Amino acid sequence: MKFVDEAFITVQSGKGGNGCIGFRREKYIPRGGPDGGDGGDGGDIILVATTQKNTLYEFRHRRHIKAENGGDGKGSLKHGRNGKNLIIHLPVGTVVAHAETNEIICDLTEPNQEYVIATGGKGGLGNKHFATSTNQAPRFAQKGKEGETLAIKLELKLIADVGIIGLPNAGKSTLLKMLTAAQPKVADYPFTTLYPYVGVVYPEHAQPFSIADLPGLIEDAHKGAGLGIQFLKHIERTRILLHLIDISAIDPLDPLNSYELIVHELDAYNPALLQKQQLIVLNKLDILDAESNASVFIDHMKTTQVISISALTGIGIDELKTKLSGLVNEST
Numbered sequence: 001m002k003f004v005d006e007a008f009i010t011v012q013s014g015k016g017g018n019g020c021i022g023f024r025r026e027k028y029i030p031r032g033g034p035d036g037g038d039g040g041d042g043g044d045i046i047l048v049a050t051t052q053k054n055t056l057y058e059f060r061h062r063r064h065i066k067a068e069n070g071g072d073g074k075g076s077l078k079h080g081r082n083g084k085n086l087i088i089h090l091p092v093g094t095v096v097a098h099a100e101t102n103e104i105i106c107d108l109t110e111p112n113q114e115y116v117i118a119t120g121g122k123g124g125l126g127n128k129h130f131a132t133s134t135n136q137a138p139r140f141a142q143k144g145k146e147g148e149t150l151a152i153k154l155e156l157k158l159i160a161d162v163g164i165i166g167l168p169n170a171g172k173s174t175l176l177k178m179l180t181a182a183q184p185k186v187a188d189y190p191f192t193t194l195y196p197y198v199g200v201v202y203p204e205h206a207q208p209f210s211i212a213d214l215p216g217l218i219e220d221a222h223k224g225a226g227l228g229i230q231f232l233k234h235i236e237r238t239r240i241l242l243h244l245i246d247i248s249a250i251d252p253l254d255p256l257n258s259y260e261l262i263v264h265e266l267d268a269y270n271p272a273l274l275q276k277q278q279l280i281v282l283n284k285l286d287i288l289d290a291e292s293n294a295s296v297f298i299d300h301m302k303t304t305q306v307i308s309i310s311a312l313t314g315i316g317i318d319e320l321k322t323k324l325s326g327l328v329n330e331s332t
Contacts, residue, residue, distance in 0.1 A: 158212055
């Protein structure tokens, strides 16, 4: 199924049923009292977060969602049937906002989290409720209240322990395949990954953790260039950033250029992203002159948070798993 991370829909809860105007018709009781039953309540619309979905694709064609109306009341004080609640299952990580104002209504970050987005209309009261000492046979009843209608925006921001970021062709998809059972597309041209993939890493002596391969960034991504905001919003949900850099693309005269470009894009989009714990990983250690390029980069970074690997051959992968596992445990 195609990955879709944004959708606009209209939800409408059910209308309440009308109260009934009824009178008793019993033998030997020529003037029976009012016995009109109440209308049933309209159904609610409830959002529920689930791990069984990872896309909003179904809402590209399902634009209007309506719950069941309540049934009308009947004579003999029979209550109208309540409308069934309608449950909408959304992927964990879905942010729900008003379509026009973008004001956030709820953020579904936990499995099975529920939110009543539209409450059904109350059923109307039957004429039995309006009998008084001066009006013992009221010929009116209450109409059911209308349900709520709301236009909302659904935005999926994937949740993962680790997010792999970097320029196109840094080897993110290859690394994800090496670390997990995920099968992202791998090719030697930019923007192979057009939407995020999430996999699970199972370290040998530690708890498993999730890792996401996020589409490649380019300069001015925060302005919408390339995959732009479609990519950047998913970074907000990750706890640790794995910054993957292609060793072959390191310029000895300006070794930090690709790293600084990505950092600038993160800062321009949301400065808070730079506060996340980050691990720099130099990829393609199997190529010619890789070690010399890596040495130049590390000298300029002046940090120990740099690991060199080959996602293609597996060099350094065990060390990387151990390092990531430790960082994930520290962040919990």
